[in-house]
Amino acid sequence: MIRIGVDAxxxxxxxxxxxxxAVLALKHLNADERIVLFGDQxxxxxxxxxxxxxxxxxxxxxxxxxxxxGDLPSKxxxxxxxxxxxxxxxALAAGKIDGFASAGSTGAMxxxxxxxxxxxxxxxxxxxxxxxxxxxxxxxVILDVGLNPDCRPDVLYQYGKLGSIYxxxxxxxxxxxxxxxxxGEEEEKGNLVTKSAFEMMKDSTDYTFVGNVxxxxxxHDKKADVVVCDGFVGNVVLKEAEAFxxxxxxxxxENKFIERFNSENYGGTPVLGVNKPVIIAHGASSPVxxxxxxxxxxxxxxxxxxxxxxxxxx
Amino acid sequence: MIRIGVDAxxxxxxxxxxxxxAVLALKHLNADERIVLFGDQxxxxxxxxxxxxxxxxxxxxxxxxxxxxGDLPSKxxxxxxxxxxxxxxxALAAGKIDGFASAGSTGAMxxxxxxxxxxxxxxxxxxxxxxxxxxxxxxxVILDVGLNPDCRPDVLYQYGKLGSIYxxxxxxxxxxxxxxxxxGEEEEKGNLVTKSAFEMMKDSTDYTFVGNVxxxxxxHDKKADVVVCDGFVGNVVLKEAEAFxxxxxxxxxENKFIERFNSENYGGTPVLGVNKPVIIAHGASSPVxxxxxxxxxxxxxxxxxxxxxxxxxx
Numbered sequence: 001m002i003r004i005g006v007d008a009x010x011x012x013x014x015x016x017x018x019x020x021x022a023v024l025a026l027k028h029l030n031a032d033e034r035i036v037l038f039g040d041q042x043x044x045x046x047x048x049x050x051x052x053x054x055x056x057x058x059x060x061x062x063x064x065x066x067x068x069x070g071d072l073p074s075k076x077x078x079x080x081x082x083x084x085x086x087x088x089x090x091a092l093a094a095g096k097i098d099g100f101a102s103a104g105s106t107g108a109m110x111x112x113x114x115x116x117x118x119x120x121x122x123x124x125x126x127x128x129x130x131x132x133x134x135x136x137x138x139x140x141v142i143l144d145v146g147l148n149p150d151c152r153p154d155v156l157y158q159y160g161k162l163g164s165i166y167x168x169x170x171x172x173x174x175x176x177x178x179x180x181x182x183x184g185e186e187e188e189k190g191n192l193v194t195k196s197a198f199e200m201m202k203d204s205t206d207y208t209f210v211g212n213v214x215x216x217x218x219x220h221d222k223k224a225d226v227v228v229c230d231g232f233v234g235n236v237v238l239k240e241a242e243a244f245x246x247x248x249x250x251x252x253x254e255n256k257f258i259e260r261f262n263s264e265n266y267g268g269t270p271v272l273g274v275n276k277p278v279i280i281a282h283g284a285s286s287p288v289x290x291x292x293x294x295x296x297x298x299x300x301x302x303x304x305x306x307x308x309x310x311x312x313x314x
Numbered sequence: 315m316i317r318i319g320v321d322a323x324x325x326x327x328x329x330x331x332x333x334x335x336a337v338l339a340l341k342h343l344n345a346d347e348r349i350v351l352f353g354d355q356x357x358x359x360x361x362x363x364x365x366x367x368x369x370x371x372x373x374x375x376x377x378x379x380x381x382x383x384g385d386l387p388s389k390x391x392x393x394x395x396x397x398x399x400x401x402x403x404x405a406l407a408a409g410k411i412d413g414f415a416s417a418g419s420t421g422a423m424x425x426x427x428x429x430x431x432x433x434x435x436x437x438x439x440x441x442x443x444x445x446x447x448x449x450x451x452x453x454x455v456i457l458d459v460g461l462n463p464d465c466r467p468d469v470l471y472q473y474g475k476l477g478s479i480y481x482x483x484x485x486x487x488x489x490x491x492x493x494x495x496x497x498g499e500e501e502e503k504g505n506l507v508t509k510s511a512f513e514m515m516k517d518s519t520d521y522t523f524v525g526n527v528x529x530x531x532x533x534h535d536k537k538a539d540v541v542v543c544d545g546f547v548g549n550v551v552l553k554e555a556e557a558f559x560x561x562x563x564x565x566x567x568e569n570k571f572i573e574r575f576n577s578e579n580y581g582g583t584p585v586l587g588v589n590k591p592v593i594i595a596h597g598a599s600s601p602v603x604x605x606x607x608x609x610x611x612x613x614x615x616x617x618x619x620x621x622x623x624x625x626x627x628x
Contacts (some may be wrong), residue, residue, distance in 0.1 A: 232547065
């Protein structure tokens with residue numbers, strides 16, 4: 001039995017959007033896969049009733065507190081011990097759930113990931129991965145997208161390894177091509193950190209390094225499956241893509257091509273390099289985004305990603 | 315009389331695209347504004363004849379050499395003394411032309427800008443500016459877009475000043491709002507450099523600092539007129555926008571909205587912080603791109619931008 005923990009109270013439209021998203025996700029799960037909702041039991045049951053969903057299809061862990069977006073993450077995590085996020089992490093640490101996902105406070109999720117679940121030995125700094133559409137059906141992985149705005153070259157090197165394992169295990173890409181995001185394709189281009197990272201990556205035996213890619217290579221897969229960058233650049237790149245999507249949606253609301261850029265379709269952002277599956281999603285997540293977050297959490301659990309990463313860094 | 319120097323031999327489609335672009339630009343110039351073409355006189359005259367243009371409408375400075383994209387910039391600049399780029403810079407330094415523009419070797423243009431024209435006293439590092447469409451008729455300035463991939467906080471501070479002067483003098487924006495590109499709107503967000511730059515910019519008396527903007531704010535002008543970032547991030551941002559344009563053009567070739575993102579419309583990239591107007595353009599520039607590069611060079615000359623920058627940094 002696989003148990004997918006979901007923070008029902010996390011996100012701008014919680015608990016409604018989360019519970020509705022969980023109902024949508026249920027249709028995509030196998031019989032031995034269950035969603036465990038952490039949150040206000042009564043409100044969850046009300047939403048399930050409104051959705052004509054069967055409450056016995058879900059496990060509910062009642063919590064009385066919520067970590068708000070305005071709360072100081074570490075303080076709130078320490079104090080709000082009956083919050084959905086804290087209880088979710090406790091259940092994850094205890095093995096009562098196999099992964100935990102939330103569209104709530106990213107800061108509190110990070111506190112839980114680092115303090116409760118802890119990073120995998122050998123990993124210098126965990127990262128968070130984002131996704132970029134490169135064809136009708138394929139996504140490229142990009143990391144880090146915001147956890148580490150200042151990266152040492154050896155951290156970038158490791159992101160190549162983490163991204164490669166993710167692409168292989170979760171996205172099913174054999175021998176993923178790892179590229180370094182840079183300002184020129186030539187080896188000598190870049191800032192001090194990417195130049196030094198290139199030196200390390202070009203000799204990699206951990207993954208297939210294919211060299212530098214530039215900003216205009218991001219949306220096709222001719223060159224790479226995994227794109228490595230620091231969390232500052234990755235965050236800007238991903239938000240710029242988001243801006244384009246919103247611009248274009250206004251202009252052509254029902255276009256399949258444009259819909260490829262809708263980040264709702266990619267679910268959440270996995271935290272790579274911690275001991276158990278932790279997935280964070282956009283605060284503004286809709287039910288569809290939550291459904292995809294849950295599906296993605298399931299993929300990360302089923303692929304045994306964290307174990308594969310542990311083995312690779314032993 | 316204003317004389318706009320143009321490297322007729324620079325760019326992937328030179329001299330054809332450059333000379334054709336100069337013919338297009340001529341229609342937009344006033345009677346006291348002349349284009350000075352540096353390049354192979356015979357080939358230039360042939361193209362002008364093919365375009366049914368009057369050769370007396372142009373000044374031509376014959377040059378026998380070309381700095382190629384593969385040449386080492388500083389070496390080529392020293393050796394190819396009869397090249398269009400070297401002769402252009404010599405004319406600019408001697409006051410025979412008022413500005414110099416090229417779609418050729420960016421490296422050689424930089425050598426000329428730094429070694430011949432030299433940076434303005436008080437400027438730590440010159441930068442190059444790019445443009446981002448924010449409405450039907452308005453462009454925002456973004457800098458640096460590639461000259462300095464590693465920026466100190468005080469360099470970012472100065473980019474705010476350079477961008478503000480450009481927006482005011484060339485784009486005609488009163489009291490331009492300067493923002494720092496970052497990974498969150500809050501003051502404490504960012505990498506080490508942007509955090510430190512924020513501290514300097516928030517007390518600026520040189521320009522109106524409006525705080526941080528994120529990647530998803532890039533394509534509207536609700537927040538800023540000038541966006542400051544290091545040359546690594548700026549380069550990736552601009553090339554990502556270019557990628558979107560090419561994706562979208564395939565999908566809807568004749569769309570006005572999408573055409574806003576065509577970098578051809580913005581002409582070249584001015585080098586800000588050197589003593590005279592130097593403009594570089596994309597190697598793949600079409601005649602329309604060259605026309606806009608020439609128009610932009612004219613604007614930079616007419617606005618007396620370099621003098622205004624000198625005064626501001628005295």
